[in-house]
Amino acid sequence: MTQNLLIDLNHVAKSFKAADGKSRLILDKVDFQLKEGEIVALLGKSGSGKSTLLRIMAGLIPADKGRVAYRDQHIYGPVAGVAMVFQSFALFPWLTVQQNVELGLEAQGVPADEREQRADAVLELIGLAGFGGALPRELSGGMKQRVGIARALVTNPDILLMDEAFSALDVLTGETLRNDMLDLWEEKKISTKGILIVSHNIEEAVMMADRIIILSSDPGTVRCEVKIDLPRPRHVEAVEVRALMDEIYGLMTMRHTHEAASDAPNTRHIGYRLPDTDVSRIEAVLDMIAEAPFNGRADLPQLAEEAELSDEELFPTYEALSLLGFAVLEKGDIILSPLGKKYYEAEQAEKQELFGQQLLIHVPLASHIRNNLEIEDNGSLSEQPLLEMLEEFLKADEAKRVLEVAIEWGRYGEVYEYDYHTGRLKLPEASEE
Structure with a gap:
């Protein structure tokens, strides 16, 4: 065993059963290590299993395959040395700040006097001294998350997820x-030996992490790793930081081999997946790229700032523009x-015609719908068989979303029409025999 190895994952896989009873592979062959003294950021698009992986490390859910170890001991349940901070704050609204922070200590059987002392100390550390008697509803979002962090830190965890x-x-x-968290870490005011951050924010990952792990999607597996040697604190406008952000954007927007292999055996269905974005956002982002200050070529971090949208919201739109042949992604630029x-x-009329042409060329689901409509005697088709086809390899809610995107794009491109009352697709009037 490496002396400073905190978490060790070897060939970890995880599946879940969907509502239809079919097994969906979420993670596959994941290898990962977290060592003492490092902050690691985990990035990946929707469907990459980032949060599932964190819960496996915390012992909240088991892996189906592979080895999951904390300090060389197999993880079979919740780990005392691992604490977790959630996006949703996860505070009990009927408990005071002090009581929320003490919960973990109470579960460990820590005496009341010690609980109070430790909670007071960590609340002061995290900037909430004097707020112990407040209820969560009295706090701002930032203060609520400070309570969530304090609740995690009060147990003196080895690892913070x-x-x-x-x-x-x-x-x-x-x-x-x-x-503030980085200050606590750098000044060693907390006992935590390693931090793992799941994020969709590339700037956040670059500013905080010593290593960035990028997961591919469907299923999630480690695509690549980027080591960061820049000292902290880092300045977002520094040349080295901007170059790193460009590199990560480039890696995040690059299609992985298994994601691109839509014509390979058993992966043909991947070609039916569609990015979760609508026509209005596609056109708005295309317009932004075309106009000043970008004039046809945009730096992705700068574009995100100009659009005032998160990376998670913009990535599907970049993917759509690339998929439809309207843009090319290259090393952090579009x-x-x-x-x-x-x-x-x-x-406008020519835009819709171009959109429809590209849709039929590059989007297999749209061409599948159009081809089936053309062979139907009445040029009409129920959406149900299409949903059933998509549910062969997608969860029901994801299949529904993909079909909704295909319908919206197809209607805009005048490739087919859709009746919301009957749930039927049909050929456009001019195309009917």
Whole structure:
């Protein structure tokens, strides 16, 4: 055993049963280590199993396959040396701040006097001295998350797991709390030996982490690792930091081999997946790229700032623009293709025609729907068989979302029409025989 190894995952896999009883593989062959003295950030798109992986490390759910160990001991249940901070704060509204913080200590059987002393100390450390008697409803979002962090730290954990801990906060509050946590870590005011952060915010990961692990999706597996040697505190406008952010954006937007293999045996269904974005956002982002200050080529971090949207909201739109052939992703930049420029300059009718053409060329689900409509005698088709087909490899709610995206895109591109009352698709009037 490596002396300073805290968490060790070897070939970990996890599946869940969907409502239809079918097993869905969430994580597969995940290898990961967390060592003493490091902060690691875990990035990945929706479906990469980031939060599931954290819960496996905390012992809240078991892995189906592989080895999961804390300090070389197999994890079979909740681990005393591991604490977790949640995105949703997860405070009990009927308990005071002090009582919420003391909960973990009470579960460990710590005497009341010691609980109170330790809770007072950590509340002062985290900037909440004097708020012990307040109820959660009296606190701001940032203060509620401070309570969540205090509740985790009061148990003196070896490892702190942070699941989107800053994402529910406004930008300034999240940045302040993030910096306060880094100060506690750098000044060794907390006993924690390692921190693992799950995030969708690339800037946050680059500013905090010593290593960034990027997961691919469906199922989640480690795609790549980026080591960061820059000292903290880091300045977001520094050349080295911006270069790192560009590198991570490039890796996040690059399609992984198994994600791109839609024509390979047993993976053909992947071609039916669609990014979760709508036409209005696709066009709004395309317009932003085309116009000043970007003029056809945008730095992704800067574009996110200009759009005032999170990376998680924008990634599906970048994917859609790339999928439809309107843009190319290159090393943290997004560049309009000649077709994308033509689309930007076109009148509305031509835009819809171009969108429809690209949809049929590049989106297998849309072409599948159109082909089936053309062979139907009445040019009409119920959505139910399409849902059933998608549910062969997607969860029911994801299948429904994918079909809704395909319907919206297809209607806009005038590839087919849809009747919301009957749930039926049909050929556009001009296309009917």
